[in-house]
Amino acid sequence: MSTTLIPPPEGKGRFSRGIHPPDNKHWSGQKRVSVLEDPEEVQVPLLQHIGAVAVLHVRPNSQIDAGGLLAEAEGMVSAPIHASIAGKVGRPSKTTLPNSRRVDAVKISRNPEAPSRGHELWSKLSASLWNPEAAVSFSSGEILDRIRAAGIVGMGGATFPTYVKLKPNPAKPVKRLLVNGCECEPYLTADARLMEEAAGAVVVGALCAARACGAYRIDVAVEDNKPEAIAALKAAAENTWVRIRKVETKYPMGGEKQMIRAVYDRVIPDGGLPLDVGVAVINVSTAAAIAMAVIHQEPLTPRIVSVTGPGIVEPRNLFTPVGSSFAHLVAACGGLKPETRRIISGGPMMGYTVPSLDVTVTKGVSGILALTETSVPQGGETACLRCGRCTDACPLNLVPARIVQSTRHRRFDLAKRNHILTCMECGCCAYACPAGIPLVQWIRAGKAEVRKAAPPKGGQ
Amino acid sequence: MDSPAPLALEVSASPHIAAAGVSTRNMMLDVMIGLSPVMGVAIYQHGPPAMGRMLLAAAACAFFEAAFDKARGRAHALANGSAVLTGLLLALSLPPTAPVHMLLLGALVAIGLGKSVFGGLGQNLFNPAMVGRAFVSVAFPAGVSGAAYLTDGMSGATPLTAFKVSGRPAELSDLLFGTVPGSLGEVSALACIAGGLYLIIRKSASWQIPLSMLATLLLLGTLRHAAANTPDTWSVTHDLFSGAVLFGAFFIATDPVSSPLSHKGRILFGAGVGVLTWFFRTFSGYPEGVMFAILLMNAVTPLINQFMIPKPAGAAA
Numbered sequence: 110m111s112t113t114l115i116p117p118p119e120g121k122g123r124f125s126r127g128i129h130p131p132d133n134k135h136w137s138g139q140k141r142v143s144v145l146e147d148p149e150e151v152q153v154p155l156l157q158h159i160g161a162v163a164v165l166h167v168r169p170n171s172q173i174d175a176g177g178l179l180a181e182a183e184g185m186v187s188a189p190i191h192a193s194i195a196g197k198v199g200r201p202s203k204t205t206l207p208n209s210r211r212v213d214a215v216k217i218s219r220n221p222e223a224p225s226r227g228h229e230l231w232s233k234l235s236a237s238l239w240n241p242e243a244a245v246s247f248s249s250g251e252i253l254d255r256i257r258a259a260g261i262v263g264m265g266g267a268t269f270p271t272y273v274k275l276k277p278n279p280a281k282p283v284k285r286l287l288v289n290g291c292e293c294e295p296y297l298t299a300d301a302r303l304m305e306e307a308a309g310a311v312v313v314g315a316l317c318a319a320r321a322c323g324a325y326r327i328d329v330a331v332e333d334n335k336p337e338a339i340a341a342l343k344a345a346a347e348n349t350w351v352r353i354r355k356v357e358t359k360y361p362m363g364g365e366k367q368m369i370r371a372v373y374d375r376v377i378p379d380g381g382l383p384l385d386v387g388v389a390v391i392n393v394s395t396a397a398a399i400a401m402a403v404i405h406q407e408p409l410t411p412r413i414v415s416v417t418g419p420g421i422v423e424p425r426n427l428f429t430p431v432g433s434s435f436a437h438l439v440a441a442c443g444g445l446k447p448e449t450r451r452i453i454s455g456g457p458m459m460g461y462t463v464p465s466l467d468v469t470v471t472k473g474v475s476g477i478l479a480l481t482e483t484s485v486p487q488g489g490e491t492a493c494l495r496c497g498r499c500t501d502a503c504p505l506n507l508v509p510a511r512i513v514q515s516t517r518h519r520r521f522d523l524a525k526r527n528h529i530l531t532c533m534e535c536g537c538c539a540y541a542c543p544a545g546i547p548l549v550q551w552i553r554a555g556k557a558e559v560r561k562a563a564p565p566k567g568g569q
Numbered sequence: 570m571d572s573p574a575p576l577a578l579e580v581s582a583s584p585h586i587a588a589a590g591v592s593t594r595n596m597m598l599d600v601m602i603g604l605s606p607v608m609g610v611a612i613y614q615h616g617p618p619a620m621g622r623m624l625l626a627a628a629a630c631a632f633f634e635a636a637f638d639k640a641r642g643r644a645h646a647l648a649n650g651s652a653v654l655t656g657l658l659l660a661l662s663l664p665p666t667a668p669v670h671m672l673l674l675g676a677l678v679a680i681g682l683g684k685s686v687f688g689g690l691g692q693n694l695f696n697p698a699m700v701g702r703a704f705v706s707v708a709f710p711a712g713v714s715g716a717a718y719l720t721d722g723m724s725g726a727t728p729l730t731a732f733k734v735s736g737r738p739a740e741l742s743d744l745l746f747g748t749v750p751g752s753l754g755e756v757s758a759l760a761c762i763a764g765g766l767y768l769i770i771r772k773s774a775s776w777q778i779p780l781s782m783l784a785t786l787l788l789l790g791t792l793r794h795a796a797a798n799t800p801d802t803w804s805v806t807h808d809l810f811s812g813a814v815l816f817g818a819f820f821i822a823t824d825p826v827s828s829p830l831s832h833k834g835r836i837l838f839g840a841g842v843g844v845l846t847w848f849f850r851t852f853s854g855y856p857e858g859v860m861f862a863i864l865l866m867n868a869v870t871p872l873i874n875q876f877m878i879p880k881p882a883g884a885a886a
Contacts, residue, residue: 125882128588130586130588131589295586366882366883376882376883377883378883378884378885379881379882379883379884379885380883381883449578450578450579451578451579451581451585452578453583453585457583457584457585457586458583458584458585458586459583459584460583460585461583462578462579462580462581462585463578463580464578464580465578478585480585480586484586485579485585485586486585486586486587487587488592491592491593491646491649491690492593492646492689492690492691492692493691494593494596494690494691494825494826495691495825495826495828495830496596496825497775497825497830497831497835498591498772500830500831500832500879501772504882505881505882505883506879506880506881506882507879507881508830508831508878508879510830511830511874511878526878527878528878528881528884531881531882531884534583536583536584539583539584539587540584540586540587540588541588541591542587542591543591543592543593543595543596544592544593544691545587545592547582549582549583549584550582553582
């Protein structure tokens, strides 16, 4: 008797619907990563992740080294925070996150004697001698401990603590690790530069993560508009079991549901997680941070931020200590052009506008995008023609116009029946709408009302 | 350090970019471009009178829309071009001899009863041009039948009437190029198909509605053909190429406002128009039934939208 090995399902590198916005990667795509010199001070937020605020571990006026522990994780879902520059710890204060939330923070005033740590970290990260064999010398537990201690969170923007995601769960074992190198948001180039210049770290990090969670297959998904990144990753992944998968350039390819469809031809159940189909998804930046944490025991304190768009004088990709202000990064890129109208944290499809540059870079900030008058939507809102372009664009097969119509008329029962809670707010509908209707904004408002009416299970 | 003059930064919800060149106005312009082969055939056949009727109906619709908007205390929305489009569709759906009063009354009803009473653009239940046409065809039955299609160039009844009366089918080539009597916009199958394909390629019209409507008529025509005892000279192609089928399928039934939103809903809508068209042609006193078929399916559209909600990705089957 023999068991037949059924080959795992393979995706075709595509998903249904979605949109093809101009990728606008030319602003910063060819700019090699440069290390941002430490600012005079950083405001390190104690909440840079989904979960509980980290608990302060240092006293005001003490000196701290770059990489020193600032705050310890609190509870099951949390992550520690480390000093991103060397200097004197200030009093507990508040700072503004890119999503406008005010959170506790710690100020660190730079120690003028200490050199910027960024150069050393970047040369380690971008080294050409990453050894893929290194991952096997650690046990799953050791890797998870180092990931947790390094304060690693999802760097694609979700900032979910990576340790929690990768910790093996016997009820739902991880079979495949999918590393997201799609960077499907227009303009952003941080992940593309990382893959091109630090491919070795991405590959080793993926191997470590797979070992941690028990995955027996690793795929790195990269959109086909980044041939250089694909080539660099393929070279780094040679003789390893990491497979580099070219996928179509289409928004939102980097969405978990779309990527899993494109790479594995699997469908995540509505309301479910990648884990429900045996997949763990991490971002390429997260993978690189894992490599730094496991191999070099370096905590996550810097990240690459694309400072880009038509409003930036000299767009760049900056290796930035977290806690730096947007103003510091923008100044390092020659400042803003006077025609700048919107500053966005993240990409143009799902990023947040910030009211000023007095906002702090966190572990989840992949880009600072400055858009000008002519690059943001023109003209006002007109009547819905029910033309259905939103329906044609929705990657989740929703009918956004119906959801919005229900929400406008405060018929939240209808909104729910039209699956408002399935929406992931990717923005394809609003992008495609000829009438300029802010569909996502309506849907967000509607979701809040629907949730108010029926609190999620477990809540009272 | 000199701080630059503070910029007034906008705060707004994502997404922060929108598809270039996509607007309501451009969609309306697209439909007009799609109509241009049809309008060209009309002008080629009937000359200035055809052009005059189109201009008159378009101007009348624009005027009435502005008037109704003013009466409702709203800023007029003429710039989006929808009223002009309604006027063109109205004129194209009427005979080449339609008198001025018929066009004006049709325009008034199309905009007033078809659109403004519902709350204007995007709110109307029915296709406004068809509401206008339905009204005048009931008010002036003679104006849309028999003799109304007699012009200098063309003599005789429309292909559908002629076949009903004499049993002689029209030549297919005449139907293709439009050298038959008929309403201004409906006569040339070729022009309708060319304009329709343009709209579909430009995504300014859905492909599902024309496809399912034509496929349904094709199926019913084939069945009728198979069931006929006597040799049937009226072929299935005659079914599709005669009367207002192609004009209706590509330019009227695809009106987004009065048709369903979901893909399956559109397929059902098109099939419904096809079945009803066949039903009216076969059993009613009128030779043609496309207009009534579309208006009836317009009425069902809210129900289709209500009950045909597509399953979201990953939903349990």
